[in-house]
Amino acid sequence: KNQVEQSPQSLIILEGKNCTLQCNYTVSPFSNLRWYKQDTGRGPVSLTIMTFSENTKSNGRYTATLDADTKQSSLHITASQLSDSASYICVVRVSGTYKYIFGTGTRLKVLA
Amino acid sequence: SQTIHQWPATLVQPVGSPLSLECTVEGTSNPNLYWYRQAAGRGLQLLFYSVGIGQISSEVPQNLSASRPQDRQFILSSKKLLLSDSGFYLCAWSVPGTGGPGAVTGELFFGEGSRLTVL
Numbered sequence: 001k002n003q004v005e006q007s008p009q010s011l012i013i014l015e016g017k018n019c020t021l022q023c024n025y026t027v028s029p030f031s032n033l034r035w036y037k038q039d040t041g042r043g044p045v046s047l048t049i050m051t052f053s054e055n056t057k058s059n060g061r062y063t064a065t066l067d068a069d070t071k072q073s074s075l076h077i078t079a080s081q082l083s084d085s086a087s088y089i090c091v092v093r094v095s096g097t098y099k100y101i102f103g104t105g106t107r108l109k110v111l112a
Numbered sequence: 113s114q115t116i117h118q119w120p121a122t123l124v125q126p127v128g129s130p131l132s133l134e135c136t137v138e139g140t141s142n143p144n145l146y147w148y149r150q151a152a153g154r155g156l157q158l159l160f161y162s163v164g165i166g167q168i169s170s171e172v173p174q175n176l177s178a179s180r181p182q183d184r185q186f187i188l189s190s191k192k193l194l195l196s197d198s199g200f201y202l203c204a205w206s207v208p209g210t211g212g213p214g215a216v217t218g219e220l221f222f223g224e225g226s227r228l229t230v231l
Contacts, residue, residue: 004155032218042224043202043204043222043223043224044222045222046220046221091220098144098169099158099171100156100220104153104154
């Protein structure tokens, strides 16, 4: 069964601190993996995309990693800001289909 | 630039009443269109997707239906709402040729969502 699991479920950190969110997936065949940021009551917005051959990709203070062998990905946020408070969703696309498998997300709260 | 509009933003409906959520995309032609539902504590669930006018694929058998009367318009409907239909509904689009089988990328661009509460 295609699944995407994320941890932790929720996280509280102080402004300026770093954090790492985890994503484990069992999706086959694998096409790509994206991290989305979803503000409360809004639609998700893509942060990064990782294809099979990519290990690391950065987008400003966000750095995503992918280990295709262990089927794990992480999203590292550096020097967190209050505006980083949101849910972060890991999404894996099933190759050869229109299907995207969504994780349940990690709810991050950054405190001043 | 491409934009996606979804409405209404919030809706409170009694059980048994009809539903119509509308989504339109601007700035692109023949987009792939999707309807998702997001329940609390669960990942987004694909309800319908469409690769062209009148072409609708359903992923989950349920009380809902979808239609695509125009190239960039996608409508989610129900004749009689159930309590279990409550949730956050998201419309999304992807660039044609990138979101389908064989494509590598296929970023999903989401609308702002519609919060449906069935009482």
